[in-house]
Amino acid sequence: xxxxxxxxxxxxxxxxxxxxxxxxxxxxxxxxxxxxxxxxxxxxxxxxxxxxxxxxxxxxxxxxxxxxxxxxxxxxxxxxxxxxxxxxxxxxxxxxxxxxxxxxx
Numbered sequence: 706x707x708x709x710x711x712x713x714x715x716x717x718x719x720x721x722x723x724x725x726x727x728x729x730x731x732x733x734x735x736x737x738x739x740x741x742x743x744x745x746x747x748x749x750x751x752x753x754x755x756x757x758x759x760x761x762x763x764x765x766x767x768x769x770x771x772x773x774x775x776x777x778x779x780x781x782x783x784x785x786x787x788x789x790x791x792x793x794x795x796x797x798x799x800x801x802x803x804x805x806x807x808x809x810x
Contacts, residue, residue, distance in 0.1 A: 711754075720782075748774040751785050766796055 710723050744754040745767055751774060755763055769792045774780060780788070 747771055748780075750774075750780060753789065762796065762800065766793055769796065 712721050713719070714721060744752050745763075746752050747767065747770055753767065753770070757763065770789050773788045773792060774785065
């Protein structure tokens with residue numbers, strides 16, 4: 706289980722996020738308390754945190770989101786979330802097509 710907590714401060718509207726650093730993989734990889742950082746810097750303004758059974762998708766998503774965020778100096782929360790969701794959806798769609806549909810041309 707991954708724990709991530711986010712809060713918006715009042716009155717400054719600063720988002721504060723904290724997560725654990727534990728990783729495990731069932732019986733194959735025992736839990737380790739200080740094994741991984743689950744948050745990664747996207748820009749000067751934004752950081753992302755994740756939880757996944759397949760981390761192979763994380764870095765391609767992060768790299769593409771960084772390219773999007775570099776195009777503009779300041780992003781509002783809703784804009785950044787929309788861009789992140791679009792990149793996430795597009796990359797997972799491409800992976801699905803490559804894995805399941807490419808054999809049908």
